[in-house]
């Protein structure tokens with residue numbers, strides 16, 4: 352009964368030399384470098400990885416806000432990069448994105464009501480009165496009051512602004528929501544309200560989420576499965592509990608060791624290291640993680656590991672372990 | 674260890690068209706040499722204004738420090754003239770600002786911005802200053818410091834700009850560093866590196882740190898003492914161990930319960946606990962305790978009279994009628 356909603360096949364996105372890197376460092380940034388991934392209808396897929404590993408780029412590709420260097424993405428069996436006209440418009444209705452920064456992503460000169468209702472207008476849905484009613488209904492669902500529809504973004508708190516973004520994302524009843532760091536800018540009490548809201552909405556509308564975050568405790572709270580990204584690739588993919596209890600890739604172990612625990616008695620031994628430029632060592636016939644891998648073996652420098660199932664849907668791209 | 678900073682009865686208000694905003698309201702706080710004081714609290718509760726008051730950087734008008742003293746090594750910063758304050762700012766006391774983009778100069782290269790400070794306060798020559806700048810940038814985990822010094826702020830990612838700010842704050846070996854959300858835009862591995870660096874500095878040169886953050890995990894990891902703020906006031910103050918083991922104020926308890934924990938039960942139907950309601954507007958605070966509308970323990974007296982910040986257990990102060998004997 353688990354149906355594949357999004358099927359990502361070998362997707363790549365390389366950026367040309369960026370002005371500031373022109374000097375010598377490299378020719379291109381392999382922001383996303385051969386990702387294959389299936390997202391099931393109704394699930395929440397968490398996507399984690401360090402800054403610059405390609406999470407937002409992957410999100411933009413899925414949203415079709417960017418075109419890939421190679422590879423394909425199918426949504427309900429259709430190649431999204433081949434859609435045009437009415438079909439593309441339809442796709443844009445079915446997938447929505449929530450951005451990280453509730454301050455930057457709202458138009459300061461539009462009222463909350465008009466921001467939330469705009470997608471209805473663009474898609475010519477309902478008449479004027481119907482749009483007002485629908486807008487009011489959605490505002491109520493996300494916990495905003497009708498009186499707030501005439502207010503401007505600066506009159507809202509951070510959490511309320513994020514609710515406006517969520518209301519706008521769900522008003523067209525999408526099937527898929529890509530949430531790119533939706534709570535990172537919020538304090539814990541507001542964060543908790545938003546995470547609860549996202550879970551309730553999922554239940555009510557059978558939504559599918561791709562949930563991007565660098566906060567592993569947040570991802571753990573919301574996800575059914577989790578994909579770990581490193582240098583533009585998926586290096587581990589598993590069910591939530593399985594990933595946290597039995598991480599297999601040394602990079603996942605490193606990420607987990609860096610989470611600050613809200614418990615002063617448990618100051619952790621952390622794995623810290625230098626940063627490299629993303630993707631520079633991909634495709635050179637060795638594991639891109641090997642320069643800093645604490646458990647590397649000889650084969651790691653001779654062969655690039657592939658993402659394979661170690662059993663029960665726990666995928667890992669690593670020669671080590673068993 | 675001696676006391677480095679002592680804040681007494683500090684109030685900072687903003688005069689706006691809608692009325693007076695009491696952003697910092699009668700705050701008493703102190704910090705010892707080499708100590709890290711974490712400051713937590715909901716968005717808008719006055720954390721940044723508190724730090725800016727210590728730095729004497731409150732925009733005036735509309736803002737004004739209306740009462741109090743800020744003793745730094747025994748000298749009241751609020752009594753200094755602006756030339757004396759400039760000598761301290763950036764050298765003895767430095768600040769990592771919450772919004773790196775607005776506090777970096779957009780038309781100056783990163784290297785020039787850092788060396789400017791080093792030249793001003795440490796009197797180093799251009800070459801030595803640049804070497805020090807590179808050293809600081811690699812300390813904060815910048816991928817290639819040689820490229821970074823030639824970049825303008827807009828050519829860097831948010832996380833990189835934040836690290837530049839931290840490097841600038843640390844370059845003169847300050848006695849006190851005010852760090853306002855220094856790791857919010859950073860992923861966990863860089864965050865860990867920055868916290869490690871701050872910890873090392875504390876150890877090596879005895880820098881004291883005021884660490885403002887909404888991340889209680891960061892507080893647990895890096896702070897020795899914690900002040901919890903709500904509507905401009907300190908509502909709880911304790912050692913980090915005591916605060917996490919026995920949070921007293923209902924707001925602190927609510928905050929602790931809102932955190933998703935790595936060892937909490939997990940599942941579709943697991944919801945996080947939330948603090949009901951929202952923070953009251955700072956220009957229209959209720960009489961009595963300002964947390965009353967969100968508090969499950971509210972009593973008659975909470976609506977009538979304001980509680981005081983009092984010591985309930987040794988070195989553990991709370992601002993709540995539940996604990997008044």
Ligand SMILES: Nc1ncnc2c1ncn2[C@@H]1O[C@H](COP(=O)(O)OP(=O)(O)OP(=O)(O)O)[C@@H](O)[C@H]1O
Pocket residue numbers: 366367369380381382400401402403404405406407408409565629830832860
């Ligand atoms: N328009 C662009 N031109 C050139 N390079 C880009 C562009 N957008 C992204 N990149 C590069 O691609 C890589 C991946 O960036 P991306 O924004 O996807 O990372 P991310 O995983 O979302 O990181 P963060 O956690 O910081 O948001 C980075 O090295 C980035 O510098």
Ligand SMILES: Nc1ncnc2c1ncn2[C@@H]1O[C@H](COP(=O)(O)OP(=O)(O)OP(=O)(O)O)[C@@H](O)[C@H]1O
Pocket residue numbers: 687689694696714715716717718719720721722723732735736771955
């Ligand atoms: N320049 C200003 N003019 C008027 N009011 C101001 C000004 N600066 C700050 N305030 C008000 O002072 C209060 C405290 O703001 P402050 O920036 O200290 O909050 P904060 O605790 O740092 O919040 P956050 O977690 O969102 O950074 C807020 O209500 C804010 O609106």
Ligand code: SF4
Pocket residue numbers: 600601602638639640641642644645646647648651656668669670671672
């Ligand atoms: S393949 Fe080898 S180097 Fe790469 S992560 Fe696994 S053990 Fe480490």
Ligand code: SF4
Pocket residue numbers: 922923924962963964965968969970971972975980992993994995
């Ligand atoms: S003083 Fe009263 S209302 Fe305020 S936090 Fe304490 S019990 Fe709650």
Ligand SMILES: [Mg+2]
Pocket residue numbers: 406407408531
């Ligand atoms: Mg991103």
Ligand SMILES: [Mg+2]
Pocket residue numbers: 720721722771853
């Ligand atoms: Mg602030």
